[in-house]
Amino acid sequence: MERFGPGKTHDVTNQVPPLANYNLFSSDAALAAAVDREGAAWHRDALARDGAALTTPDVLALADLANRHTPELATFNPRGERIDALEFHPAWHTLLGLLRREGLHALPFSDPQQGAMVARCAGYFLHAQLESGSLCPLTMTFASIPVLQREPALFDTLRDKLYSREHDARDVPLDQKTSMMVGMGMTEKQGGSDVRSNQTQAFAANGGGRGAAYRLVGHKWFFSAPQCDAHLVLARTGDHEGLSCFFVPRFAPDGSKNAVRIQRLKDKLGNRSNASSEVEFFDAFGLMIGDEGRGVPTIIEMANYTRLDCVIGSAGLMRAALVQAIHHTRHRSAFGKHLVDQPLMRNVLADLSLESEAATVLFMRLARTFEDTANAPEERAWRRLVTPAAKYWVCKRTLEFTGEAMEVWGGNGYVEEGPMARFYREAPVNSIWEGSGNVMCLDVLRAMEREPDAAQALLAAWRKEAHAHPALKAALERLMNALTLTPEAREASARRIAQQIVLIAQAVLLAQHAPSFVADAFIATRLGEGCGESGRVYGTLPSAFDHAVIVDRAFAG
Template sequence: MNSTDVTHRPGTTHEVTNQAPPLADYNLFTTDAALGEALTRAGADWHRETLTRHGEALGKAQTLALADLANRHEPELHTHSPRGERIDEIEFHPAWHELLALLREQGLHALPYSDPRPGAMAARCAGYFLHAQIESGSLCPLTMTFASIPVLQREPALFETLREVLYTREHDPRDVPLAQKRSMMIGMGMTEKQGGSDVRSNRTEARAAGIETGRGAAYLLTGHKWFFSAPQCDAHLVLARTTEHDGSGAPSLSCFFVPRYRPDGTKNAVNVQRLKNKLGNRSNASSEVEFFDAYGVMVGDEGRGVATIIEMANYTRLDCVIGSAALMRAALVQAIHHARHRSAFGRPLAQQPLMENVLADLALESEAATALFMRLARAFEDSTDARPDDDSIDTTALEARAWRRIVTPAAKFWVCKRALAFTGEAMEVWGGNGYVEEGPMARFYREAPVNSIWEGSGNVMCLDVLRALEREADAAQALFLAWRRDAQTHPVLDAALDRLSVLLNGAPGTRETSARRIAQQIVLIAQAILLREAAHEGPHETADAFIATRLDEHDADCDRVFGTLPARFDHAAIIERAFPSR
């Protein structure tokens, strides 16, 4: 029997052709020109070699396999031991712990605090961005651990007992009392079923465990948390009532450090009722818990719980922006890679004009998101906690404060929203292959909505922008004046700032109705300013194409689909800059 007979015999396999090979064994950092340039602008070139090694490790086939394994083997809750003891243990696949060890090894949980130097925040954010392109679930406990540090630093006595296990770069997966651990992770628990974003309606109660009350005192918490992020963490920051009212008629909420084990080594009374069957990554555990006189220590002043924990939320919101930008970047490089290796109608997809338009448009959106979160990272490092009316604050500090307090919630709203449409468009580039779970695109798409919801949904963020504009009027003015100076030579940008001014100066009753439009306009102007800044470092069309399609009053349409760039721009050059041909 000859080979032709075998090939055509019924039941034999067909030859597989015109399928894109898996994208693997590439360097996530060195192939990202926008990230590399932003790192330089942030003064963090000292971290470039580390990011190069990290980018190479993340792109290896074995690391990608860890992400796949962690998301195919979901965590399992074991509420009781074989002897009937309440244990509330979460069992993870070993791949999960390998991913956490990789994150911890890079110092992404504490870098700006454990190694404070100029550019440290941007260095940390760049590393976080790289890891988020590979696996999102493992970032949740890391983000909360990172965000808890500035809150805990304000409690010197407590922080001294935690410093070493917080800063170490070793991952310790053991579920044992904190005194026995080599490292720790911290989560947060604010949301209750009756309130959601309205945390002031929380009903969990805290009563003093002894004679002492107030900051640093021990309390016993009783109540319920509807979303308790990463229940396997060694401790959580939690909101609870200490008195019925604070004098204004509103519940008096305080913040508490609630460890997984009591000081005597017994398990704390934080009972995991169930793990949430959520959309998105399958690797991480989200839960619903009840407190039955759970031990906790008050952090911050009594009745100032929201103000205390909101500092943590500011950092987690930045990570939401980074996480969504990373999903965009991951989906983009997968789409470009696929289009370069898949042919249709006689030529590669990447060489077809309409597909070039789609990919180039996605590349613009991705680079704008990258430039934005890296600028925010600089603001988190440069801004000051002094009030705007403090005469010692200079203009640079005021601008940094505006980026942090005003642009961050706007970015959290806009970038996280854009990730949904972005990942869907990138999935479509793959066609049917993108819709199946064997590839990465379905996981990216399922993950995309979470950052829009977590740490404040879109409306909450936009209303926060309005509050920040009112409370930080001097900082807002400093930022908008700086933008005006940058826009002097660009009529489209100048006109966009005029339209923003009209929105901001509208009647108070209309500003809330227009809050989403205001936040959107702030972000688009910020991104345009940043892309123009980057354009001075090399000849590329990203800034002009972005401004023309997002801010030009005649051509821009923010509700448009991707792939409607004017033909005058060099689409192929934009794509090559985004992800160079291998």
């Protein structure tokens, strides 16, 4: 054995090189196939270009910089004047510039054509593998557009700024900017998900009603992305029973900073590159959006889009963690051979690969249904019923998924120098934001009750596919039985029902579009008798399945 002299104790060997300079799009067979299948083949070249650009070392470094140098709030300037200014690391603004350059904040609205929503969701998925915090203001801006389009006079003044593919970081009045971002302010201290308990009041400045100016007094416990150029806010008007929605700009019409006082920034577990805040309104200027008392339905329209983005964001974390885990095992050796060549490790990687592909085909199918203009019953069911179920299940699974992928890295995965700890800290947020798990599952039950024709159309379509797969057929029968429970029992079982819906949806999609070695393994281990639809851990695939071929499909490297 070589003896080391002074200043040298060992050689560095068996450490994994950083994963960089690969193509996020072309290396993902499931995503590429779904882009073609769901109607966005015309966008392949743009996705491939972006997929390569996002993995260069300089771009990968942006994610680390934006999360290590978190936003800072300056409440006053040196003269003691209230400014409520936010300072971000330049990496944050570069990330937002990359997102806007690809049109991911507005593509289906600014460039409407068949497959535009699918194209946008595929691109969003690529960026979700890079950094999560920058997605939040982009998602809210995107979801605000269909709401603002219903206010023609206001939208005419905002259209160009909403559609712009530039990122304008300046904190100045809207009429001086080339582009804008829109945030949301819903949650108050006493209510949480129960926004109907909100106390913020809005007083008509002159007259009142849709499009009129109001003064807002109250607070928001979570005010997402306070640096946005405007927020959509819920408030009460006089004695009106319902909540109304208001467009609250960062600057008042006279050019002064609007009276939205930032009390503090939230110190969050993850999503640290993005600013979330607590605010108070001191006669803040706002314009009523939609009809008086109809604010909650207005916001629900936004939530349909933001919930889909939660699914995509979680699927992106899965994909990022999976690729890192596979890359690690192909370069790291233990006990005489590479980790990827060890049967139990291959089992874990194959199981993770199945979960990731199932999440990908699901969100891409949901993306297509958001383009349905005929409002066909089956498509309504995918959009209205499966979307909240997917938001519950995929986001929930991401917590365990990222933890398992971190374990593949061992101790190196647990330190902040690599990406795995950041992925793990990001994983819980999509389960909490835009409606917690319980809220999503109860929403699934409401959707089935309110649109029974749509639910029946979807179940009928699934039955046709289930005939060729006994385990899928049995799972569908269990779901049907669960739906016949008493209302109280059905509510108590809402999580299991939502879980069954998603697993069946994923199984159907994989049976239709994935290779048989993927579909058969997923159906057998997620829906098969004795597999346990809950409580199973990754790495428990039967040895009869070809684990290596599943891993190679997931990431050829």
